[in-house]
Amino acid sequence: MIRWLIGAIGLTAVASHAFAADPIEIHIGYLRLAGAKSTLSLVEQPAESDGVAGAQLAIDDNNTTGKFLNQHFTLEELRLKAGDDAAKAATTLAERNGFIIADLPADVLLKAADALRDRGTVIFNVGATDDRLREEDCRADVIHVAPTRSMLADALGQYLVWKQWKRWLLVTGSHDNDRLFAAALKRTATRFGAKIVDERTFEDTGGARRTDSGVALIQRQIPVFTQQAPAYDVLVAADESEVFANYLPYRTWDPRPVAGSAGLEPKSWDASQDQWGATQLQNRFLKLNARHMTALDMQAWTAARMIGEAASRTSSDDPKAIFGFLRGPDFSVAAFKGTRLTLRDWNLQLRQPILLVDGRMVVSVSPQEGFLHQASELDTLGVDRPETKCKLH
Amino acid sequence: MWRRYLLSGLALGLLSAVPARAYVAYVSNEKGNTVSVIDTDSWTVTNTIKVGQRPRGIEYTRDGKFVMVAVGDDDTIQVIDTKTQQVTDTLPSGPDPELFTQDTTGKVLYVANENDNTVTVIDLEKRARLGDIQVGVEPEGMAISPDDRVLINTSETTNMAHFIDTSSRQVVASVLVDSRPRFAAFKPDGSELWVSSEIGGTVSIIDPQKHAVTGKIEFAIPGLRKEAIQPVGINMTRDGKTVFVALGPANRIAVVDGASHAVTKYLLVGQRVWHMAFTPDGKYLLSTNGLSNDVSVIDVAAQKVIKTIQVGELPWGIAMQP
Numbered sequence: 086m087i088r089w090l091i092g093a094i095g096l097t098a099v100a101s102h103a104f105a106a107d108p109i110e111i112h113i114g115y116l117r118l119a120g121a122k123s124t125l126s127l128v129e130q131p132a133e134s135d136g137v138a139g140a141q142l143a144i145d146d147n148n149t150t151g152k153f154l155n156q157h158f159t160l161e162e163l164r165l166k167a168g169d170d171a172a173k174a175a176t177t178l179a180e181r182n183g184f185i186i187a188d189l190p191a192d193v194l195l196k197a198a199d200a201l202r203d204r205g206t207v208i209f210n211v212g213a214t215d216d217r218l219r220e221e222d223c224r225a226d227v228i229h230v231a232p233t234r235s236m237l238a239d240a241l242g243q244y245l246v247w248k249q250w251k252r253w254l255l256v257t258g259s260h261d262n263d264r265l266f267a268a269a270l271k272r273t274a275t276r277f278g279a280k281i282v283d284e285r286t287f288e289d290t291g292g293a294r295r296t297d298s299g300v301a302l303i304q305r306q307i308p309v310f311t312q313q314a315p316a317y318d319v320l321v322a323a324d325e326s327e328v329f330a331n332y333l334p335y336r337t338w339d340p341r342p343v344a345g346s347a348g349l350e351p352k353s354w355d356a357s358q359d360q361w362g363a364t365q366l367q368n369r370f371l372k373l374n375a376r377h378m379t380a381l382d383m384q385a386w387t388a389a390r391m392i393g394e395a396a397s398r399t400s401s402d403d404p405k406a407i408f409g410f411l412r413g414p415d416f417s418v419a420a421f422k423g424t425r426l427t428l429r430d431w432n433l434q435l436r437q438p439i440l441l442v443d444g445r446m447v448v449s450v451s452p453q454e455g456f457l458h459q460a461s462e463l464d465t466l467g468v469d470r471p472e473t474k475c476k477l478h
Numbered sequence: 479m480w481r482r483y484l485l486s487g488l489a490l491g492l493l494s495a496v497p498a499r500a501y502v503a504y505v506s507n508e509k510g511n512t513v514s515v516i517d518t519d520s521w522t523v524t525n526t527i528k529v530g531q532r533p534r535g536i537e538y539t540r541d542g543k544f545v546m547v548a549v550g551d552d553d554t555i556q557v558i559d560t561k562t563q564q565v566t567d568t569l570p571s572g573p574d575p576e577l578f579t580q581d582t583t584g585k586v587l588y589v590a591n592e593n594d595n596t597v598t599v600i601d602l603e604k605r606a607r608l609g610d611i612q613v614g615v616e617p618e619g620m621a622i623s624p625d626d627r628v629l630i631n632t633s634e635t636t637n638m639a640h641f642i643d644t645s646s647r648q649v650v651a652s653v654l655v656d657s658r659p660r661f662a663a664f665k666p667d668g669s670e671l672w673v674s675s676e677i678g679g680t681v682s683i684i685d686p687q688k689h690a691v692t693g694k695i696e697f698a699i700p701g702l703r704k705e706a707i708q709p710v711g712i713n714m715t716r717d718g719k720t721v722f723v724a725l726g727p728a729n730r731i732a733v734v735d736g737a738s739h740a741v742t743k744y745l746l747v748g749q750r751v752w753h754m755a756f757t758p759d760g761k762y763l764l765s766t767n768g769l770s771n772d773v774s775v776i777d778v779a780a781q782k783v784i785k786t787i788q789v790g791e792l793p794w795g796i797a798m799q800p
Contacts, residue, residue: 146615149595150636153652365592365616419657419677424705462703
């Protein structure tokens with residue numbers, strides 16, 4: 086009893102001593118473009134805070150943990166307006182922050198990364214799905230939290246093949262990013278034994294995404310556009326530019342399901358995901374932001390949590406020590422996806438299960454059963470080690 | 479059927495007179511919103527009780543008169559009268575209660591509330607809330623030291639085991655463990671605290687005096703990928719010599735030597751095994767298997783699965799009559 090009492094007093098002393106000292110400050114920057122893209126569906130229109138709200142929640146979570154470790158995390162957001170110099174902005178942000186979470190298109194991200202090269206700043210790519218950023222254009226100090234197009238395409242393809250929907254009608258938009266997603270889907274078809282029976286391009290002729298008599302017009306256009314296709318099981322759409330894919334479901338000439346950029350979509354996260362304790366995260370997010378959590382929010386949450394996780398394991402605010410831990414064999418992070426997430430050491434891509442969602446429910450989670458891998462089943466998604474073109478450093 | 483019912487009714491009435499052999503176990507079915515009542519003599523489900531939304535954590539009161547079940551989506555703990563096997567009361571828990579523990583006297587209940595980073599303290603006799611303790615993100619696992627002085631709470635996203643002084647209700651130490659700690663258990667002599675990390679895939683052994691991790695148990699099952707091994711429930715024999723660890727989607731329970739911490743055997747049970755409970759005589763261990771909707775019965779001495787009992791949808795927690 087007396088021994089215990091002394092122990093307790095000793096501990097209180099240690100605790101109060103710890104709290105008397107200034108906490109270790111860990112500063113995280115958030116770099117993104119100003120303005121949001123326009124979507125076909127009004128309910129999918131991203132909020133002003135898309136992405137950064139997820140990072141903020143992770144900062145709150147990290148700070149709750151930090152109370153017990155005397156660590157404190159901050160977030161500074163910087164928005165690039167049209168014409169702003171990404172290299173300059175990144176450098177300004179890096180003066181105050183050892184870590185930068187970036188939601189930027191591939192070219193802008195590379196500009197920012199190259200401006201910060203050898204500075205010791207660690208960049209977390211949460212927005213760009215381009216495979217080239219993890220392959221020929223990979224950078225030694227950029228961690229990729231966002232899944233790649235090839236990971237997303239493989240996640241969808243595994244499910245379609247499991248479902249025995251192996252004949253695909255591929256419809257691609259006319260923009261570069263649409264073609265990149267289509268290329269990833271074609272790669273998937275080859276890998277997993279699906280067949281693209283026909284390929285069509287939906288030209289973007291411009292025009293408003295919303296008009297007062299829009300529905301009547303679309304109802305006439307889409308059946309004609311999908312007419313006279315060879316026998317197929319599923320229409321797979323590649324439309325990252327939000328020009329047509331959401332017009333396809335229920336309007337195809339043949340009664341077929343739609344997948345890809347509409348219908349059944351591969352995503353890193355969805356507001357309907359409630360497995361593996363996710364409800365708690367969704368509730369926290371909803372309470373803080375009065376809106377649902379998107380894939381981008383989750384990618385930013387995961388990035389900030391990775392920093393928090395590494396800071397608590399290393400008891401350090403030094404980006405070098407934290408980066409070293411993240412790249413090392415002991416790192417893993419829990420992100421409500423039923424399995425630990427780790428980094429691919431050859432290109433710093435975060436391994437992760439991909440959800441297949443229909444906008445209201447999680448239909449399935451890939452990798453699918455039966456897709457095996459000698460190292461990690463998560464590596465059945467995307468470009469694997471033997472195929473990589475990335476040389477870090 | 480009619481006769482069996484009569485007989486079990488008779489047995490219940492005579493329970494105090496005859497040497498204890500038939501026990502009653504309560505299983506919470508997370509998706510079914512029910513509690514299955516199992517008779518350990520016939521190994522059958524004798525009753526299914528409708529409860530609130532998403533029942534998970536479940537325990538008997540120390541006097542054996544009531545079973546408490548946390549119904550997380552209804553933000554409360556329901557109390558089942560074991561005589562009538564009906565829900566008769568609720569306890570003032572915080573939002574989204576999941577697991578809870580009580581002190582050895584059965585007077586104070588400690589509840590992990592996942593949604594607001596707190597542990598709620600409840601007076602069980604008055605059924606009144608005594609206070610809250612702030613802990614890490616997503617509190618889950620709960621354990622109390624055999625001398626009632628230290629309460630342990632694990633927080634799933636903070637990845638810590640918090641040591642709470644039960645008299646001052648202050649966190650006195652926090653120990654980092656691997657990802658998503660879900661369950662904590664003291665050795666019966668209080669010499670060690672075991673904490674399972676679901677995503678980390680390990681069990682940490684903590685020295686409760688030094689507040690330091692002194693060992694870590696890892697699991698390896700041939701032919702099974704590492705990610706499928708997700709330790710959750712931990713149950714120890716009364717002498718502390720043998721420990722059973724439920725491994726979730728690995729569909730197995732690991733048998734661990736309490737002294738050397740070496741894994742000696744893996745028992746194949748149902749799919750996604752969550753939690754376990756011993757019969758009071760220590761002869762049998764029952765496990766809830768979430769995905770296969772059943773309960774496995776293990777002969778503790780033989781270390782063999784001897785029976786499977788179908789229960790409700792997604793069985794999660796299990797409470798055994800004291």
